[in-house]
Amino acid sequence: MATNKVDVLLVGGGVMSATLGTLLSKLDPSLRLTMVERLDHVAHESTDGWNNAGTGHAGYCELNYTPENAQGEVEINRALAINANFEVSLQLWSSLIATGDLPVPSNFINPTPHMSFVWGEKNVAFLRERHEKLSAHHLFKDMEYSEDHEVLRQWMPLVMENRGADDKVAATRVAYGSDVDFGSLTRNLVASLQKSEQFDLLLSHEVANLEQTKDGRWDVRLKNRVSGKSVAINAGFVFLGAGGGALPLLQKSGIPESNGYGGFPVSGQWLVCQDEATVKRHYAKVYGKAAIGAPPMSVPHLDTRIINGKPALLFGPYAGFTTKFLKEGSKLDLIKSVRVNNLLPMMDVGVNNMDLTKYLIGEVMQSHEDRVKSLREYFPGADAGKWTLAHAGQRVQIIKKDASGRGKLEFGTELVASQDGSLAALLGASPGASVAAQAMIEVIERCFKDRMDGGWNARLKELVPSYGESLVNDADLLGRIRPNTLSTLGLLRA
Template sequence: DGEVNVAKAIEIFEQFEQSKYFWGYAARNGLIDDPKKFVSPVPHISFVYGQEQVDFLRSRHKGMSAHHFFSSMEYTEDRETILKWAPLLLAGRDDTPIAATKVDGGTDVNFGTLSQMLVEWLGEQAGCGYATRHRVVDLTKTPDGSWGVKVKNLETGRTFYNTAKFVFIGAGGGSLPLLQKSGIEESRGYGGFPVGGQWLVCHKPEIVEQHVAKVYGMSPGAAPTMAVPHLDTRIINGKKALLFGPYAAWTTKFLHKGGSYFDLPGSVRWDNIASLIKVGLHNIPLVQYLIQQGTQSMNTRMGELRNFYPDAKNEDWELIDAGIRVQAIKQVDGDAGIVHFGTEVLSSADRSISALLGASPGASVSVNIILEIVRECFSHLLETDEGHARMKEMIPSYDESLVDHSKAKRQSTLSKQAEKSLKLI
């Protein structure tokens, strides 16, 4: 019917709102000392070029702005307006049709800093502790139903054992190997498909200062959804920089640091080999895309950047390696080899272990993911008056949906409360 389906955008927005509410609670209650250290206000812009893309964005804006989550979203095809929003987009641009949408309530989040703050706060609480520079290398179910956890100290090389009644595997690319070592029935058939990432970075002040936004484009035809190109203002350790990417790359490592090229071969099991083989046979465009991306020259990468910033010069940008996303490969209705570009939460039947697989949408919806695990494995805690009250204090919308238009005022009130706590407004 010519209309763009915006259901996924609405779903992800609501999940991010839960994260924002929790961060606001954390700021108000001393779990984090200064929110400005990890979150900054940055407008989010969608930018397109060419008549086909312009028509798509116009239709998408019509669908999104009709919902109260995105009622403040602006749309324009006017070059002077886009020039004000993001000057670099117009620098040296030809007369190809362009369009953009803008939302002023966007953010830039440093999840590394946020994680460090929360973990350090936990370490100060009675009965809590944490260990850095340690790696869990094995998991074994004990006769009493708990888990034997084999840990290696990466600085001394010493190996020791702990026991745990509940284990959560949230180790990024290291999750699949640990899940396989647990031996739980629910892990059978799962595989991992690693995709490396690279970015172009600019630190030149006279260029960086001209761009204060996250600008998203449209993904290339064969690219996974996580490969949507974007030109971002990033604030890293208090300093502004521009990042453009991501560029995907073929790899067999599951971890950027400390990973091995044998990670992918080592993850092959009898129960997932069919899925892994089918990935190659039935996702040839994706494989070709990854190989093409990984063998690009600097000039080719800069050519993609110039779709956003036509005047970009090679000497002002450098290529850096980023992390590795391990996409979950699973069977869907008996069909093996489905690359799932999302997140998968697996829990054992006895609720003693949960694991997070996949990559996208990523850290921005981490609170919603953990809520899913709490509901699955600790539902008895939420059933008490005390547990319900504490969760409502942390995440006021945890047990309700704010999608319906009748919830517009409540959603706006909760969002502004969190933004004030986070010093975003």
């Protein structure tokens, strides 16, 4: 069996691999890149438009990014970091539009106001404090706040429908929020990569084995899922960007840095409305507060979506429990991921999160009427007959050892890289695809250190003008960059 020698092997045909491949091809067009995807087309798992919220996560509306501390004070640092990271994605996409690597922005991103909506005295006080703190920072200076019913009816007519004049409600709005079809974005990035003779795409192939050689490279054996034939690849660098499938592959690599990691799979479901008259009456992403005991990714929201050019409304997500790590995965995924080095952390998480497990199972057992009841908290006049259930993608939350060696469950994303920089994996979910550009820049910084001073720093600065500087700390820098990206991407609605 002949061995194909490549510089970079990208495992997974989602937005992360597509973004990393795009960045590397821009930094050094001579690099030989191969992308391998286990399904018959790219962007079909978590990256697919129907498998994620499509929110350009910028911290504008997501209340779980601004938790209350032990003293009951609203913390905004995570929202600031996420907002700055999303700005990096906007800059990269703008640059790729200019170079012709991406099509007109409406093909994958559309202006969709981001709003937070709450009711009840306590929640209104929380949102008021959140707005005061965020709007005082230059990243969020354009955030609006209102408790006025008439204003809120203009912002979100469906949400305010049939609400009493005495109802205590409040909302915030950022007009230039976005809806992102990450599936379309990824397909366009891959199509652009395919124009180069230095890029190969292997569909319907999965990684059967990977082993590091004495010279630090990786021998990877792929299996064609259609013919059963094997393909051998020798790669200088391997990126595991396979969503929920990244953890099992990381474990197969055997790198010491993988020890102790486990996964907690969570499924998701949406209520979807494609009734044209209803869809036309709502144009926003409206996020609320998660129910007590719900995981952070289950924050309810009523969203305008534009997927493959067609508008729809989504409400949810309704979380659920599954042992699969991928939507097109196996029910044995969770069991197969158990190792001696992660058994204790996984048991700890299982024992300490029984309430979460019961909540997820309860979500699965809900009837259509139960789900519509939740929907009516955000859309009181919802017609149950116009909403259908759709299944979203899988999310595998990170289980890892804490400082004492016990287990803890985390709901963010984490980059795991080998000490020699020859292999990296991205684990976790939120905020995920929205910050793909920043996440993949971090992969490059950690795994291609020797190339950064050889011109890559300067080239990254061309692709992402804020690179090497802080958008959180530098208001003037944001003032120079944000107007350009909003204009280029068509996010400034007339």
